[in-house]
Amino acid sequence: MKIRNYFYISVLWLLTACAIQSIPSGGPEDNTPPRVIEEFPENEKKWFTGKEISIEMDEFVSLKNPAQEIIISPPMDQELTIKLKGKKVIIKLNSELQDSTTYTVQFGNAIADITKGNILKDYQYVFSTGGEIDSLVLSGKVFDAFTLKEVDDINVLLYEESCDTGIFKHKARYFARSNKNGDYKFQNLKAGNYLLFAVDDKNRNYYYNQGEQVAFYKDPIRLKSDSFGFSLMLFNNQEEKYRLLGSQGIRPGKSIFIYNKAISQAKISLLNPMQQDSLFYRYSITRDSLIAWIPNYNNDTSVFFIDVEPGQTDTVSVKYANKKESQLPVIEIDKRNNYYGLSRSFSILSSEPITELDTTGIIVYEDTNKIINRFRFSRNRVNPLLLDIKSDFLPGKSYRFFINKNVLTGISGRKNDSIMISFLMKANKDLGSIAIKINSDSIDGKGRIIIELLNSKNKAVRRKISDAGKEENVIFNELLPGKYNFRFVLDENNNGIWDSGNIELRRLPERIHYLSKPIELKANWEILDLKFDFSEN
Numbered sequence: 210m211k212i213r214n215y216f217y218i219s220v221l222w223l224l225t226a227c228a229i230q231s232i233p234s235g236g237p238e239d240n241t242p243p244r245v246i247e248e249f250p251e252n253e254k255k256w257f258t259g260k261e262i263s264i265e266m267d268e269f270v271s272l273k274n275p276a277q278e279i280i281i282s283p284p285m286d287q288e289l290t291i292k293l294k295g296k297k298v299i300i301k302l303n304s305e306l307q308d309s310t311t312y313t314v315q316f317g318n319a320i321a322d323i324t325k326g327n328i329l330k331d332y333q334y335v336f337s338t339g340g341e342i343d344s345l346v347l348s349g350k351v352f353d354a355f356t357l358k359e360v361d362d363i364n365v366l367l368y369e370e371s372c373d374t375g376i377f378k379h380k381a382r383y384f385a386r387s388n389k390n391g392d393y394k395f396q397n398l399k400a401g402n403y404l405l406f407a408v409d410d411k412n413r414n415y416y417y418n419q420g421e422q423v424a425f426y427k428d429p430i431r432l433k434s435d436s437f438g439f440s441l442m443l444f445n446n447q448e449e450k451y452r453l454l455g456s457q458g459i460r461p462g463k464s465i466f467i468y469n470k471a472i473s474q475a476k477i478s479l480l481n482p483m484q485q486d487s488l489f490y491r492y493s494i495t496r497d498s499l500i501a502w503i504p505n506y507n508n509d510t511s512v513f514f515i516d517v518e519p520g521q522t523d524t525v526s527v528k529y530a531n532k533k534e535s536q537l538p539v540i541e542i543d544k545r546n547n548y549y550g551l552s553r554s555f556s557i558l559s560s561e562p563i564t565e566l567d568t569t570g571i572i573v574y575e576d577t578n579k580i581i582n583r584f585r586f587s588r589n590r591v592n593p594l595l596l597d598i599k600s601d602f603l604p605g606k607s608y609r610f611f612i613n614k615n616v617l618t619g620i621s622g623r624k625n626d627s628i629m630i631s632f633l634m635k636a637n638k639d640l641g642s643i644a645i646k647i648n649s650d651s652i653d654g655k656g657r658i659i660i661e662l663l664n665s666k667n668k669a670v671r672r673k674i675s676d677a678g679k680e681e682n683v684i685f686n687e688l689l690p691g692k693y694n695f696r697f698v699l700d701e702n703n704n705g706i707w708d709s710g711n712i713e714l715r716r717l718p719e720r721i722h723y724l725s726k727p728i729e730l731k732a733n734w735e736i737l738d739l740k741f742d743f744s745e746n
Contacts, residue, residue: 215522218396219244224474227279229626231305239455240325240327241327241329242268242321242322242327242328242329242330243266243268243320243321243322243329244266244267244268244321244329245264245265245266245267245329245332245565246265246266246267247263247264247265248260248262248264248265248334249263249264249265250336250594251313252263252334252335252336253335253336253337253342253620253740254288254337255334255336255337255339255340255341255342256337256338256339256340257306257312257336257337258306258338259302260301260302260304261299261300261301261302262299262300262314262334262336263297263298263299263300263659264297264298264299264300264334265296265297266296266297266298266320266329266604267296268296268322269295269296269322269323270293270296270298270320270321270322270323271293271321271322271326272291272293272298272319272321273317273318273319273320273321273328274318274319274413275291275319276288276291277317277413278316278317278318278319279291279300279314279315279316279317279319280314280315280317280384280415281312281313281314281315282313282315282381282382282383282384283307283310283360283382284313284380284381284382284415285302286304287303287304287312288647289301289302290303290304290617291526295743300334301613306338306340308338308339309337309338309339309340309341309460309508310338310339311335311336311337311339311341311342311343311397311399312335312336312337312338313333313334313335313396314334314335315332315384315385316329316332316333316334317373317386318330319331319445328366329601329691330419332559333396335397336666340640342397343397343398343399343400344396344397344398344557345397345398345399345400345432345434345435345436345659346394346395346396346398346435346436346437347394347395347398347405347430347432347435347436347437347439348392348393348394348395348436348437348438348439349392349393349437349439349440349441350387350390350391350392350440350441351363351365351387351393351424351440351441351443352391352441352442352443353389353442353443354424354442354443354444354709354710354718354721355444355707355709355718355721357666357721357723358391358744359387359389359390359391359392360391360409360443361387361388361390361391361585361697362378362386362387363387363393363407363408363409363410363424364383364384364385364407364408364409364410364413364415365384365385365387365393365395365405365406365407365441366384366405366406366407366408366415366416367379367381367382367383367384367385367395367398367403367404367405367406368382368403368404368405368406369382369401369402369403369404370401370402370403370429371406372404375404375416376406376408376416376417376423376425376712377403377416377429378416379416380415380416381406381415381416382403382721383395383398384401384415385386387407389504392484393407398432400432400433401432402429402430402431402432403429403430403432404426404429404430404446405425405426405430405439405441406423406424406425406426406440406441407423407424407425407443407504408421408422408423408424409421409422409423409443417475417527417647417712420441421446422444422445423443423444423446423710423712423736424441424442424443424444425441425712425715426719427715428652429718442476442710442718444709444710444718445709446709446710446711446712447470447708447709447710447711448470448711449711449713449714450521451468451469451470451472451517451518451521452468452469453466453468453469453523453525454467454468454469455467455469456525456527457527457529457530458510458511458527458528458530458619459529459530459546460529461500461506461507461508461509461529461621462502462503462504462505462506462507462529462620462621463500463501463503463529463561463621464500464501464511464513464527464529465493465498465499465500465501466498466499466500466501466515466523466525467497467498467690468497468498468499468517469497470498470709471495471496471497471706471708472492472497472499472509472517473518473704474517474518475492475499475515475516475517476515476516477490477499477501477513477515477516478513478514479511479512479513479514480513480514480524481502481511481512484495486503486650487503488501488502488503489501489502489562489593489620490502491592491594496706499515501513501596502562502620503620504564504621504622505620505622506618506621507565509528509529510526510527510528510529511526511527511529511623512524512525512526512527513525513526513527516542527656529543532619535691541680542679549552553726555597555598555599555659556589556595556597556598557595557596557598557630558595558596558672559594559595559596559617559619559625560619561619561620561621561623562593562594562616562619562620563588563593563594563596563617563618563620564593564617564619564620565617565618566587566588566596566616566617566618567588567615567616567617567735568586568616570585570612570613570614570615570616571584571610571612571613571616572610572611572613573608573609573610573611574608574609574611575603575606575607575608576606576607577590583600583601584599584600585598585599585600586598586600587599594619596617598610602634603633604634604636604637604639605633605634605635605636606633606634607631607632607633607634608631608632608634609629609631610613610629610630610631611627611628611629612625612627612628612629613627614626614627635687635689637733638731638732638733639689639690639733640686640687640688640689640690640732640733641689641690641730641731641732641735641736642684642685642686642687642688642734642735642736642737643662643684643685643688643693643728643730643732643735643736643744644682644683644684644685644736644737644739645660645682645683645695645724645740645741646680646681646682646683646737646739646740646741647660647680647681647682647683647741647743648691648740648741648742648743648744649675649677649678649679649680649681649696649741649743650678650679650680650744651742651743651744652677652678653677653678655677655678655699655701655702656677656699656700656701656702657674657675657676657677657678657700657703658674658677658697658698658699658700659672659674659696659697659698659700659705659706659707660672660673660674660675660683660695660696660697661695661696661698662685662688662693662694662695663693663694663695663696663710664691664692664693665691665692665727667694667695667697671685671688673685673703674700677699687711688730690730690731690734691729692727692728692730692732693727693728693730694723694724694726694727694728695723695724695739696721696722696723697721697722697723697741697743698719698720698721699719699721699743700719701719702719707719707721722741722743722746724739724741737740
């Protein structure tokens with residue numbers, strides 16, 4: 210009897226152990242979005258007269274930002290009331306419906322399951338108060354006007370042509386949103402004449418606010434049948450007039466003035482103190498700022514008069530910061546440890562205009578040999594921020610420049626600390642050339658073409674300007690091996706920079722083109738067979 214009980218216990222223990230080991234460790238992760246199983250009234254209901262819509266899901270869901278994500282086209286006077294009841298999404302219509310009108314409720318990214326947050330995307334509910342469902346389609350893409358890359362999550366707005374100021378004050382009649390490929394699509398549209406816009410709608414109010422990126426299609430759209438291929442170029446709105454955004458006294462004698470757009474030309478003078486002849490100023494790289502220096506200046510405040518275009522002037526009082534720190538006897542020099550192509554000269558950059566130079570304090574080494582009397586150092590006559598170094602540099606040689614303490618004196622009276630600048634001079638066999646034939650006959654001589662050679666980080670490393678309306682062969686020599694591309698800007702107003710658009714004036718951004726694919730340049734190569742034709746792009 211005892212043996213039999215022991216046998217039963219042993220078998221029970223084995224079964225229990227096997228059962229524990231066979232427990233599954235969990236199933237695959239749930240990536241399935243919620244699914245609609247019933248709509249009441251049914252989707253695409255005609256002769257709709259109700260005040261409430263019920264949409265039942267196959268699981269419990271949550272609503273994410275429903276006030277911003279769920280929209281109805283055409284818009285209603287009063288907002289929708291949206292709530293959850295069990296597995297149902299309930300939409301209450303709080304406004305009177307228009308006769309013979311097709312309505313579309315778009316849910317955006319609002320509906321998600323409550324466990325993993327999987328989103329039901331692109332779901333919409335359509336109904337009509339008449340006997341027909343409008344069915345026309347309009348689609349296209351949204352691009353960044355400067356990079357020409359597709360832009361996602363952009364609200365695309367379709368207004369009736371009679372509502373020509375709608376983007377500034379009113380919601381559109383129809384809404385769409387671009388996806389990760391930049392594609393947008395309007396459905397269930399009524400035939401008619403429309404104006405097409407796009408807005409990077411950060412506050413989700415479905416019309417344009419100052420500071421948001423915007424795009425527009427230049428002509429009214431006569432919608433009679435399904436229409437495709439409407440490209441929109443998104444840009445930062447460029448105001449027509451110059452506006453001073455801010456100013457700052459970086460340190461005594463150095464100030465910066467920031468404007469709302471690139472400056473074509475400007476003049477700065479001092480009202481207090483009266484030292485106009487010795488004032489020096491430069492544009493920033495992007496030309497949307499002015500940087501000014503006053504010599505040997507230790508007061509706390511200066512008053513400037515700035516003229517950025519005829520009739521556009523500003524009087525600005527600047528209070529300087531960091532006075533104690535700025536009086537240290539140091540001016541900074543831009544260190545350049547880099548490779549250079551064959552050249553007879555190059556420049557180094559100072560943090561402030563150079564007023565005095567003691568060349569005896571500069572020592573030059575070529576490889577390990579000290580060089581005397583072969584190099585000439587001078588202040589750049591046009592830009593005193595630059596120290597020019599001229600010589601016959603030898604290919605394949607490395608160079609070191611020791612600039613001792615107090616060699617340079619800046620406009621503030623401050624001097625430099627000691628610094629070493631080193632670089633390797635490349636030989637012809639280490640470099641390459643790229644030539645491209647540009648045909649701009651199709652532009653009819655309007656404006657100029659800015660041709661920029663871009664490196665692998667899309668930074669312009671070389672630049673040339675050509676007259677539009679002709680064919681020209683453009684060559685860039687002494688290039689380091691690597692990947693390059695070309696950017697072509699149609700500079701319609703001949704100001705030498707790319708100009709964005711203006712939504713108030715309905716002015717499109719200046720056109721930009723890129724070569725279709727990057728170029729791989731190897732050492733000791735010449736790429737001579739590139740072509741770009743504006744009529745084909």
